Amino acid sequence: MKKLEERGYLLTEQVNPQSQNLDQLTSLELVDLFNREDEETIRAIAAVRTQLAQAIERTAKALKQGGRLFYVGAGTSGRLGVLDAAECPPTFCTHPELVQGVIAGGAGALIRSSENLEDREEDGIEAIAHRQVTELDVVVGITAGGTTPYVRGALQAARQRGATTILLACVPAEQVSYEVDLDIRLLVGPEILAGSTRLKAGTVTKMALNILSTGVMVQLGKVYGNRMVDVAVTNKKLHDRALRILQDLTDLSRDEAGFLLERSGRRVKLALLMHWTGEDAPVCDRLLSQQQGNLRQALLSYQNSGE
Structure with missing residues (x-):
């Protein structure tokens, strides 16, 4: 050189x-x-x-x-x-x-x-x-x-x-x-x-x-499909994005999505798992932790367990 x-x-x-x-x-x-x-x-x-x-x-x-x-x-x-x-x-x-x-x-x-x-x-x-x-x-x-x-x-x-x-x-x-x-x-x-x-x-x-x-x-499981389900809800734009993600991936209205988002502590990934499983935040949080935060794996684990 x-x-x-x-x-x-x-x-x-x-x-x-x-x-x-x-x-x-x-x-x-x-x-x-x-x-x-x-x-x-x-x-x-x-x-x-x-x-x-x-x-x-x-x-x-x-x-x-x-x-x-x-x-x-x-x-x-x-x-x-x-x-x-x-x-x-x-x-x-x-x-x-x-x-x-x-x-x-x-x-x-x-x-x-x-x-x-x-x-x-x-x-x-x-x-x-x-x-x-x-x-x-x-x-x-x-x-x-x-x-x-x-x-x-x-x-x-x-x-x-x-x-x-x-x-x-x-x-x-x-x-x-x-x-x-x-x-x-x-x-x-x-x-x-x-x-x-x-x-x-x-x-x-x-x-x-x-x-x-x-x-x-x-x-690392920060994405579900092509959605940024781990988005940090820190301003109006990101809050709107979070609501749209919830609406797009569920059958919820905007108001219902907003209520779910607040119940999850503004964590989109947790909100989705709560909606799909019908479980409360602590249970879903545990499921996510067991799968290192991977939403798809957490959902499959829940479905396979028959909980």
Whole structure:
């Protein structure tokens, strides 16, 4: 591998021949060019479908055993990880510590550029130590160009602690190598604006994170059919969504669904099980606990028991 100071050889830093006249394009031509280039993100995801499936399975298994999921990155990559982690509690009613985003520079780096902090490998090591990562946890390093010392330090430290390590990068392994459990390369080619990895690289990374976190939550029983039955009812929009889920999956009116939702403590999954079994909240809560929160399995268990 070449010296990290000499990054021009990286796929993410190369010049895109399709956009050499970028500053001469009309607005419509620019939009069309973006549209064509963004097709590369779909192909890149398809090329790593097996690895993404493995990442879902390994992460779900770890979380079922009491582990946590960490996304570690700097700059755009770090912000994408923090975004995905932040969306898990409202969507799947997870504890904030279950999925965590770790970004070089901390919270301040979310709104102000702090890309200089990505060069401190020791900070990545410290971030893993501070969160007391163990062999039960999963650490996903996100680095478009693959050379971020902060991410490399974090992954090395996590590996030493026995955690499952996953890499998301947008350069080939022969350009930048890593020792990780799952090495996922999202190859979208050079950016329209040379080196601006917030573009295709950022888009494909967000797609991969969407697939990973949603797939994990499905396997954790946070979904029934294609409904987010573990939605956190924390505002008017989510309250309305909860009522619609109850109405769609039962024969209840909106008022009846609202009454059931309140009886369940605003827990959609519990409300559904109460309605389908005719049992009260404590009984249904116990059924769900016995099946690690999986609504479908809890319902089948109840039906098979003849209770």
